[in-house]
Amino acid sequence: MRRILTSALTVLVAAAVPAAANAQLPPIPQLPVSSSSNFQDEINHRIDDARAQVEDITSKAFPQKAPKQKAPTPAKKTEPRNSGGVDCANCVAITYDDGPGAETNRLLDKLKAKNAHASFMVLAPSAEQHTELLKRMKAEGHTIGNHTKSHRQLNTLSYEQVSQEIDAGNAAIKKATGQSTRWVRPPYGATNATVDQVTHDKGVSQALWDVDTVDWKDRNSEHVCSSAVQGARAGSIVLMHDIHPTTVDAADCVIDGLRAKGLEPVSLDRLLRTPAAGKRYYARG
Numbered sequence: 461m462r463r464i465l466t467s468a469l470t471v472l473v474a475a476a477v478p479a480a481a482n483a484q485l486p487p488i489p490q491l492p493v494s495s496s497s498n499f500q501d502e503i504n505h506r507i508d509d510a511r512a513q514v515e516d517i518t519s520k521a522f523p524q525k526a527p528k529q530k531a532p533t534p535a536k537k538t539e540p541r542n543s544g545g546v547d548c549a550n551c552v553a554i555t556y557d558d559g560p561g562a563e564t565n566r567l568l569d570k571l572k573a574k575n576a577h578a579s580f581m582v583l584a585p586s587a588e589q590h591t592e593l594l595k596r597m598k599a600e601g602h603t604i605g606n607h608t609k610s611h612r613q614l615n616t617l618s619y620e621q622v623s624q625e626i627d628a629g630n631a632a633i634k635k636a637t638g639q640s641t642r643w644v645r646p647p648y649g650a651t652n653a654t655v656d657q658v659t660h661d662k663g664v665s666q667a668l669w670d671v672d673t674v675d676w677k678d679r680n681s682e683h684v685c686s687s688a689v690q691g692a693r694a695g696s697i698v699l700m701h702d703i704h705p706t707t708v709d710a711a712d713c714v715i716d717g718l719r720a721k722g723l724e725p726v727s728l729d730r731l732l733r734t735p736a737a738g739k740r741y742y743a744r745g
């Protein structure tokens with residue numbers, strides 16, 4: 461009996477192992493050398509990354525076990541859970557700057573109802589004022605990024621001044637959520653070698669964008685939606701602002717429109733799992 465069981469197991473393992481062995485193991489990233497990065501946070505991030513990598517490998521090795529992705533059906537009342545597939549090939553990061561504010565909770569409700577994820581690039585004073593919103597963002601799987609303390613053009617400042625702007629944002633996020641952010645969004649996209657150096661030294665990455673909806677300018681929901689959806693391709697980072705009611709009004713249209721194109725709105729941490737410190741990201745790839 462034992463012999464039969466053993467050979468049955470051998471057959472099972474033999475069937476499974478070659479498929480698993482063919483799956484490419486991604487390189488293990490080095491821990492960034494940073495004077496101020498929080499070691500425990502880094503460990504937590506690495507554990508999340510490892511978990512995601514195991515998920516990818518498992519699904520490649522055993523594709524029959526992965527749920528089949530259905531064509532997007534935005535008209536349906538209940539949105540299907542869709543995190544962009546295991547390898548996130550069709551993912552787009554939708555990002556909201558300058559909050560949190562009076563409109564942010566309404567946006568979080570919309571994202572939750574659609575089962576979509578986003579990133580919030582917060583200003584330090586607003587983050588300090590609305591810690592409950594940051595806690596909700598974290599709890600619901602969104603990425604929180606640092607949009608600095610006073611929204612100055614970082615490329616006009618000294619190393620020390622850039623450092624202070626970033627430190628204040630990092631501290632506000634850490635205080636509200638207990639977790640450090642990986643992302644800084646330089647206001648106006650204004651960056652230079654000094655900003656590269658400061659972000660590198662602090663172990664954070666620069667989240668820029670390849671799709672600018674210019675939602676702050678005309679405050680028109682239809683324009684926000686069409687520029688986001690028409691501009692986005694797989695791997696895009698879309699810039700919006702959650703302080704404008706017209707942008708929040710457009711959220712359903714943006715999510716449905718992206719899904720109709722076969723794209724899935726996700727958080728930055730989902731789109732870019734292991735960003736390099738100091739690097740400028742305009743999109744994935």
Ligand code: NI
Pocket residue numbers: 557558607611647648
């Ligand atoms: Ni801004």
